[in-house]
Amino acid sequence: MTKKLNIDEVAKLAGVSTATVSRVLNDYTFVKESTRNRVLQVIKETQYRVNAVARNLRRRKTLSIGMIISNVLSSFYSVLAKAVEDVAIRNNYSTILCNGGDSAEKERKYLKVLHENRVDGIILSPTGKNADYLNFLISSGIPVAFIDRITQGVECDCVLVNNREATRRAIEFVIDRGYKKIGCIAGPMDRMTGAERLKGYMEALSGRGIIFDERLVKYGDFSYESGRKLMGEIIETVQIDVVFVANYDMATGAFQTIKESGCEIPGDIGFLMFDDSVWTTLVTPTVTAISQPVYIMGTTAADLLFKRIFNGSNYVEQKPVKVVLETELIVRESI
Amino acid sequence: MTKKLNIDEVAKLAGVSTATVSRVLNDYTFVKESTRNRVLQVIKETQYRVNAVARNLRRRKTLSIGMIISNVLSSFYSVLAKAVEDVAIRNNYSTILCNGGDSAEKERKYLKVLHENRVDGIILSPTGKNADYLNFLISSGIPVAFIDRITQGVECDCVLVNNREATRRAIEFVIDRGYKKIGCIAGPMDRMTGAERLKGYMEALSGRGIIFDERLVKYGDFSYESGRKLMGEIIETVQIDVVFVANYDMATGAFQTIKESGCEIPGDIGFLMFDDSVWTTLVTPTVTAISQPVYIMGTTAADLLFKRIFNGSNYVEQKPVKVVLETELIVRESI
C-alpha cells in the first residue's frame, strides 16, 4: 500500500525501459545478462509481481479455463474437477470452478461470467439447455468441451461413457444370475445419463424376454436424498429381487435405507449400482458396480480442450471429437 | 470472430458515447430512459458481453477470490470448497480453486498466481510454511483467511475446530468404556491438525493414568493409502483393543484393511475416527466418529474474508478474528 508498484516503477528503479522489464519478465532472449540481473534484482527487492489482469487484457488471453459441474460434493464430479485441474496446471492454466447444480439458469449465468472473464476455454457437464449461448461462445472463439453429457444441437468435443450398453450388459448379467423382479432407481429423464441408463435397463429386459413393469421403476434426481426416499417407497410398495441404482449418490441413499430396513443383501434383495467409489468395498456385503474411468474422462476432455485452445482461432474449423470410454462391471458380493 | 465487439462498437451502433454505454452497463441512474433502451437493444442484438478483464484492470478489483486446499478429492476439502464457493456466489464473486496437495512449494506457487491475478482475497488451508509471502500479501492489501489450520507467524482471520479437546474427550470416552490398549494412526506432526489430535490422544491417556506406548502410534500422511498400510502394520506387530484414526481418508483405508483381515469390529478391535462422512453409517458396524461442522467452517471463513474485502484498505488495521468451532462425538456401534 506504500507506493504503487508496477512495471514502470520497476523500470525506473532498474534504470531501464518498461519494455526491457517486460522482456525479462517473459524470458525474452535478447537481453544483456547484466541488464537482466539488474532487473531481477529490483524485482526481488521490491517483491514485484506482474499484474496478470493488465497482461491478459493486452495479450487477449487469460491462461484460465472455466469448469461447470453439478456439484463438487458429488464424488463423481470432484474427481472430474481434480482431473481437469491437473491438466490445466500442467499447461500453466488456472481453473475457475463453478457448481451449477444442474440448473439451466445457473449454467447460463456461469457461462456469462466465464465469458465476461474471457476464459480461454470452458469445460462442462451440461444441463442440456442453453444451446444458443454455447453455440454463440463457440462461434466467438471460446472452445467448449462437454464431459459426461452433451447438449443437443451443440457441436463440440465431448467425452462420454457407454451408459446404455454398460447398463444393458450389467442387467443381463443380473438376469442370468437368476434374478427376475428387477427394481430400478433411475435418474431424471431430462438428463442424458439418466435416460440412457434407463434405456439400457429396458433393453436388457426385453432382450431376455422379461416384461417391463413400470411399477418397479422410480425416478430420482441423482441425489442421496432421492435414493434414500425412493428405495423406501420400493420396499414398501413392491416386491423385488434386486435393485439397480443409476448413480453413486442415489445408491448411497438407497443402500442406507436397505440397511436400516433390515433387509439382507443379497439374500432378500440384490444390489447393483452405476459408479464405483469409496464405500463399495467397505460395506457388507461388498457391492457390485459399474465402474466409470472418471479421472480419465476428466483428463481426456481437458486435453481436447487445450488442443483447441492452443490451436488458436483455427480451431473452429476442426471437426468436433467425440470420445466414448468403456466402463467395467465389477462383480462383488451384492449380486 | 467477425468484427471485434467492444464498448466502442456498441456505442457507435447505439449512437452514444462509450461513457453512456458504461453507465447503462453499470446501472448508473442518470441515463434517459429512451437512451438506456436503445443501448440495451444494441447489447441484446449484438450479444455484447462486457470484458471483465478490462473492467478489472480499470477498477482495480477482480470480483474473484482464490482458494487453496489440499485436494478436492478429500471429502473434507470438497465440502469446504463448496461452502466457500456458495458464499462467494452470494457475493457475486468467482472462486479460483487450487489443489495444493499440502506441498509448501505448490502453495507458494499458487499464492503467486493468485496474487498476479489480483484476486480480492485468499482463503486457504495452509501448509504452515510461506509465512513471509502470506504476510507480504496481507500487508499489500490482499485479505487472507485460514481454515482448518494456521501458519505460525501470520496474523489473519482463521476458523478452526477444537482438535485437541475433541480428541481428548473421545479417547476418554473410549477408555471409560473399558478399552485399554489404544492404537492410534496419527497424521503428520508438521501439520497442526495432526499434531493437535495426537496431543489430545496423549492427554487422555495421561489423564486416565495410562502409560503412553509409542509402539501403538503410527504416523501417516492423512491419505487413504497410509491408513491402509499403517493399519496393516499395527495388526501384524502389536496387540490393541481399539484404534483411533486421525482423519477420514486414513480411516477409510484403515477400515478397509481391518475388514479384509477378518478382524471383528468391535469384538476384536474397536474403531474411532476423526471426521464423520459418507460411509460411517453405511458399514457394519456403524462407526463412532468425531464430527466436524465442515460446511459451517467454510462459510464462516468465507464470511470473514468477505467482510475484510468489503472493508477496503481499512481492513489491515482490524484485529484478526479467530473462530474455534465445536465438534461432536457421535457414538455408534464400533466402540
Next chain:
DNA sequence: TTGAAAGCGCTAACAA
C-alpha cells in the same frame, strides 16, 4: 443527461 479524454498496467511493433 451526455460526451471527451485520461489512464488502469502491460505487451509488442517499430525504430534506433
Next chain:
DNA sequence: TTGTTAGCGCTTTCAA
C-alpha cells in the same frame, strides 16, 4: 540489445 509508443477495453472524472 534497448527504448518509444500505441493500444488492449473499460471506468470515471470533468466539463458541457
